Each structure stands twice: as structure tokens, then as C-alpha cells.
Amino acid sequence: MNRLDGKVALISGAARGIGAETARHMMQAGAKVVIGDVLDEQGRQTVQALARDGGDAAYAHLDVTSTDDWNAAVAQATSRFGGLDILVNNAGVFIGRGIEEASLADWQKLCSVNLTGVFLGTKLAMPALRERGQKSPHGSAIVNLASIAGLVGSQLDPLYSMTKGGVTTFTKSAALEFARKGYRIRVNSIHPGVIETDMGAQTFVARAERMSTNDVDAARQLSQASHPIGRLGTPADIANGIVFLASDDAGFMTGAGLVVDGGMTAQ
Ligand SMILES: NC(=O)c1ccc[n+]([C@@H]2O[C@H](COP(=O)([O-])OP(=O)(O)OC[C@H]3O[C@@H](n4cnc5c(N)ncnc54)[C@H](O)[C@@H]3O)[C@@H](O)[C@H]2O)c1
Numbered sequence: 365m366n367r368l369d370g371k372v373a374l375i376s377g378a379a380r381g382i383g384a385e386t387a388r389h390m391m392q393a394g395a396k397v398v399i400g401d402v403l404d405e406q407g408r409q410t411v412q413a414l415a416r417d418g419g420d421a422a423y424a425h426l427d428v429t430s431t432d433d434w435n436a437a438v439a440q441a442t443s444r445f446g447g448l449d450i451l452v453n454n455a456g457v458f459i460g461r462g463i464e465e466a467s468l469a470d471w472q473k474l475c476s477v478n479l480t481g482v483f484l485g486t487k488l489a490m491p492a493l494r495e496r497g498q499k500s501p502h503g504s505a506i507v508n509l510a511s512i513a514g515l516v517g518s519q520l521d522p523l524y525s526m527t528k529g530g531v532t533t534f535t536k537s538a539a540l541e542f543a544r545k546g547y548r549i550r551v552n553s554i555h556p557g558v559i560e561t562d563m564g565a566q567t568f569v570a571r572a573e574r575m576s577t578n579d580v581d582a583a584r585q586l587s588q589a590s591h592p593i594g595r596l597g598t599p600a601d602i603a604n605g606i607v608f609l610a611s612d613d614a615g616f617m618t619g620a621g622l623v624v625d626g627g628m629t630a631q
Contacts, residue, residue, distance in 0.1 A: 366604075366611045369394035372445040372496075373610065374437060376400045376428050376485060377455025379407035381561035382509065385599035386452060386606045391419035393607050395450065398441045400426025400433075420445075428455045428481030434488040441492070448492035449500065450610045453482045453508045453531075458563050460521050460570030471523050478527035479534075482508055486538055486551075494547045502615030503548030507606050508535045510553040512625045520570045532621060539619030550618040552609045557625030558587050559597040592627035 373390050377383045379401035387397045391414055399421060401407040407423045414421040422444055424437040441448045457477045459470045486506060497504035513521065514528030532553055539551040558564050571583035588596050605624045608614055623629060 366607050366613055367393055368450070368607065368611055371395045371449040371610075372398070372441055372447055373450035373452065374398045374400060374424075374441050374448055374489060375452040375454055376426055376481065378452075379403040379410050381563065382556070382559060382599045382602045382606075383452070383454040384410045386454065386603040387414060387421065388417070388419075389600070389603040389607050390450070390610070391417070391421065393611070396420040396445045398422050398424055398437060398445070400424045400428075400437045401455070402427050426455075428453075428485060429476045431484060431488065434484050438489050438492050447496045448489060449496045449504050451485055451489040451493060451504075451506045452606060452610070453485045453506065455481050456509055456563070458521055458524050458566050458570075460566055460573070461523070462574075463522055466523050474523050474527050478524070479530050482531055482534060486534075490542075490547070490549065493549045494542075497548035500548070500612075502612040503550055505610045505614070506535075506538070506549060506551040507609045508551070508553040510535065510555050510621065512555050512557055512623065512629050514553070515555055515621070515623070516629055520567055520574060535621070536619040543618060550609075550614070552614065552617055552619070553621045554602060554605050554609065555621055555623045555625060555629075556602045557591055557597050557628045559599060559602055561599060564596065590628055591625070592630065595626065597624065597626060 373395050378399040411421045411423045426433045426437045493504035510531040511528040513525040514532040518525035535553040542549040568583045572580045
């Protein structure tokens with residue numbers, strides 16, 4: 365189940381957090397992985413850690429807002445590993461400001477990483493994914509990191525929510541376009557609840573500010589209590605879902621959203 369033997373994956377924003385854990389899970393499932401990020405030192409350390417565990421991985425400097433960086437990262441995957449089967453559009457940023465507090469620069473930053481990054485990745489990895497998709501029984505796969513904030517409103521970051529709503533519907537549109545054209549590239553999104561990463565910690569700080577207490581521990585407790593399953597999510601919880609969506613076990617899924625949120629949006 366959920367095997368990725370012989371497949372090659374490119375994961376954006378994978379120096380740390382959900383992306384790094386996804387790289388680890390993909391390699392354990394048999395894939396070769398290119399990690400892209402703007403945090404070059406941390407990205408290289410992540411690759412070294414994966415190599416120590418016996419994996420085949422490479423690091424690419426990838427600012428997802430840059431066309432040149434995307435072209436170079438895709439070329440690195442195809443030249444080093446022979447092709448590209450999986451793209452994970454994982455890089456993302458969170459601002460944690462309300463509509464009254466957020467500036468135009470905040471909005472432009474969110475848009476450039478969370479939206480432009482997903483558009484460019486999809487567009488520029490598509491030819492390589494299409495080529496490998498022709499030879500694979502269930503095609504190639506793109507997995508986009510949306511959020512529960514792309515399904516319901518956000519108490520903490522309405523602008524982040526607007527970008528993740530865009531990722532949610534872009535996923536469906538891209539799935540339809542590639543299917544219509546016969547490209548054999550499945551496109552799905554994943555919608556995490558609050559996950560214990562650097563970004564998860566940023567949400568606790570934003571929540572504490574919203575409560576006017578600056579008590580980050582209390583904010584964390586409140587966040588945990590909002591997940592009916594009784595805990596916050598881990599990067600492994602999300603990596604498991606991403607590996608499934610990228611694998612041939614999800615071969616009949618495209619344009620879908622996988623919610624992994626401990627029941628938060630079931631309420
Ligand atoms: N942590 C959560 O609670 C949560 C919840 C829902 C969705 N998500 C989404 O999951 C994804 C991963 O989040 P995470 O929790 O691991 O966050 P994180 O902050 O730990 O990691 C995000 C990574 O993206 C990278 N990045 C930022 N800007 C970039 C750019 N321009 N180009 C390339 N890389 C860039 C960062 O350097 C970092 O390595 C994001 O898209 C996020 O929106 C996270």
C-alpha cells in the first residue's frame with residue numbers, strides 16, 4: 365500500500381516542517397526526492413539526514429515565486445533522477461493579521477508564495493510530469509497544500525484563508541484541465557488542521573494576540589481543544605496523506621481534497 369517505488373518527487377518548502385517529513389515518508393516508500401526551499405543551509409541538512417537514513421535525495425535552491433528557480437529545480441530532478449512523477453506544492457507562509465491590521469505588503473507576500481508559487485510549480489513541472497504520466501498506470505501526481513482555512517473561514521488570518529481557498533479551487537480546475545487534455549496528471553489537495561511546525565507555532569502567537577493575553581501556552585491549549593480528536597496534528601499525519609494522494613492507490617482521485625484535521629471542520 366502507498367508505495368512510490370521508482371518514482372521521483374519534487375517538494376517545495378521542504379527544508380523543515382511538513383515538507384521535510386513528507387520527503388522522509390516518500391523516501392521510505394521508495395521514491396527519490398528533490399527538496400526545494402529558500403532556507404539553503406537547513407535544506408542541505410535535511411538532505412544529509414535523509415542520506416544518512418539511506419535515501420537518495422538532492423537539494424535545490426527554490427524560491428517558488430521565481431520562474432528560473434522552478435525551471436532549474438525541475439531540470440535537476442530530471443537530469444539526476446531521470447524524470448519527475450510527483451510535485452508537492454508545499455511552500456507556504458502565514459501572516460496572522462486581521463483585515464484591519466494587515467498591509468498591502470502582507471497580502472502581496474501571501475499571494476506571491478501561496479498562490480503564484482502554486483501556479484508556477486504546476487505550470488513549469490507539468491511537461492516533465494506529463495512525460496512520465498504517459499508511462500505510469502495511474503499517471504503522475506500533484507499534491508497541493510491547502511488548509512482547513514481554504515474550506516472554512518479563519519479566525520486568525522483572513523488573507524491566508526483567501527489564498528488557501530484559491531489553492532482549493534485551483535486544484536480542481538487544474539485537475540479538470542489536465543484530464544480534458546489527456547495529460548494523465550492527477551491533481552489533489554490536502555487540508556491540514558493545526559500542525560506542530562514553525563507555522564503551527566505562529567498560529568499560537570497570533571491566537572494569543574487575538575485573546576489580548578499574549579499567553580502562547582493558553583492559546584496552544586485552546587487550539588488543541590478545537591480539534592475534536594483531542595490533540596494537534598503532527599507533520600507525519602499530513603505526510604501520510606500526501607504519500608497516499610501521490611501513490612497509485614489514489615489512482616481514481618483527481619480534483620479532490622483530503623481533510624486531515626482531527627475532526628475540526630466536522631463541527
Ligand atoms: N502548520 C500548520 O498548522 C498548517 C496547517 C494547514 C496548512 N499548512 C500548510 O502546509 C504547508 C507547510 O507548512 P509547515 O507547517 O510545514 O510550515 P513551515 O513554516 O514549517 O514550513 C514552510 C516552508 O516553506 C518555505 N518557504 C517559505 N517561502 C518560500 C518560498 N518563497 N519559496 C520556497 N519555500 C518557501 C519555508 O522556508 C519553510 O521551509 C504550507 O503550505 C502551509 O500553509 C500548515
